[in-house]
Amino acid sequence: MCDNFMKRKNHIIFFIIFILIFSCGKNKAKEEKEKNDVNIARENEKLEAEKYNGYVQLYNHLLQIDEYTGYYFEVAGTDKKMKRPEEKINIPSIDQSIIDAAKENIAKVPEMKELDNASRELLPVLSEMKTLTDQMTAYYGDGNYFKNKTLREEMHVNFLEITKKYRILSKKFKEAFSNRSKEQKRKIAEKIKKEGKLIEYDLMTFIDSCEEILDEIQREKISAENLTDADLAKFKELEAKMTASMDKLKNSAENQEMLKKEHYHSSDFTSFLLYTERFKEAMAKFISRVENKEKLDPKLLQNNPSLKNESGTPENVFHEYNELIKEYNKIAK
Structure with a gap:
């Protein structure tokens, strides 16, 4: 009887130890999963912030382009017949590195459908616009605005046309950016307030x-x-x-x-x-x-x-x- 009791006691002890080991293992696995989930969430936040910041760079560049486009039309006028330049002609400077970075940004995760699509439509027009503004910068760079009237007026008409396309697509991008920006800022605001x-x-x-x-x-x-x-x-x-x-x-x-x-x-x-x-x-x-x-x-x-x-x-x-x-x-x- 004593042997049976000892056997039963050993079984009970073994069973309790097994429960404790299993429970510890389960808790450890849960902790590892929670830790892993936090790391994944942080990595996703990082990727999202990096992609969004890439679009911030493009958005800010568009504001610069808008500003200098306005300066150009103040002097040259918005009619097909260009006004005689009486002041300095300012031409928008379009940065190829920002266009290249934006192209790469579209393919990055996570998907930002509205922004990605708007960028995809805008970038070819921006590249086309850059070709023209580079030509205009070269022409006006020496300060001699009157050396080739035909070329000057041709560039003006082309700039009017490309600006129309640019304004439609940049507006679409800015609206998409504004929508994403509100969502992004809401998340950031909650985070920094908690901190x-x-x-x-x-x-x-x-x-x-x-x-x-x-x-x-x-x-x-x-x-x-x-x-x-x-x-x-x-x-x-x-x-x-x-x-x-x-x-x-x-x-x-x-x-x-x-x-x-x-x-x-x-x-x-x-x-x-x-x-x-x-x-x-x-x-x-x-x-x-x-x-x-x-x-x-x-x-x-x-x-x-x-x-x-x-x-x-x-x-x-x-x-x-x-x-x-x-x-x-x-x-x-």
């Missing part, structure tokens, strides 16, 4: 509030021609939201404890905060025009490229936003 990076969070919140204004301008299809039709109450609401987020950001940028914690210095924000004021002023003048039903001089409407410098126009609001983003990119981490 306690409140200055970065306030920066993103302010930029989002500015973008809401631009989205509303586009939603209402407001331009210099019909700006008095804008929804005044809606724009005042968005202006108040933008001003509140701007004030919060200013307070954060002056908080020495927060600056130290997030490895910033107050001087990092000096230039950016000046541009926030410029954007705020542009928005205030736009609202003033809407409120007072102040239409633009028809002569100004004829010279479309100069509208970005005309205070109170939607085009000026967009221009000041683009200038603001250039400063934001200098400090965004």
Whole structure:
């Protein structure tokens, strides 16, 4: 009987040890799986961020092209018959390395269907445009604009035509980028808030509030021609939201404890905060025009490229936003 009891006891001990070993093995396997899942998630986040940043580079380059295209038409005019150049001719400089990088970016994972497709359509036109702008740069580079009238006017007509195609496809890309950007920023905002990076969070919140204004301008299809039709109450609401987020950001940028914690210095924000004021002023003048039903001089409407410098126009609001983003990119981490 004693032997039977000992055997049963040994079996019980063995069974308990087996359960413990199996349980430890199971817990270890679970921990390994969780660790592996975290590593995969981090790698996916990294790949997504890298691909998105590639499109950020292309987007920023398009803004530069838009800016210099505007400068060209200010001097040369937008009619088929080129105006006699009285000032310096500025030609957009299109970077081949950015085109090449964008081509590679399309094939990278993860798939960003809307952006990938928009880029695929845009890049051939951008390459075609580059061939022409390189020719124009070579022609105008020596400052002698009048050496070949026929060539000068031919390039002007070709530039008008390629710019029409470019604007359609770059708009499509920018819309796709805007959609992806909102999703990307939402993810980043959640992450940095959890990490306690409140200055970065306030920066993103302010930029989002500015973008809401631009989205509303586009939603209402407001331009210099019909700006008095804008929804005044809606724009005042968005202006108040933008001003509140701007004030919060200013307070954060002056908080020495927060600056130290997030490895910033107050001087990092000096230039950016000046541009926030410029954007705020542009928005205030736009609202003033809407409120007072102040239409633009028809002569100004004829010279479309100069509208970005005309205070109170939607085009000026967009221009000041683009200038603001250039400063934001200098400090965004």
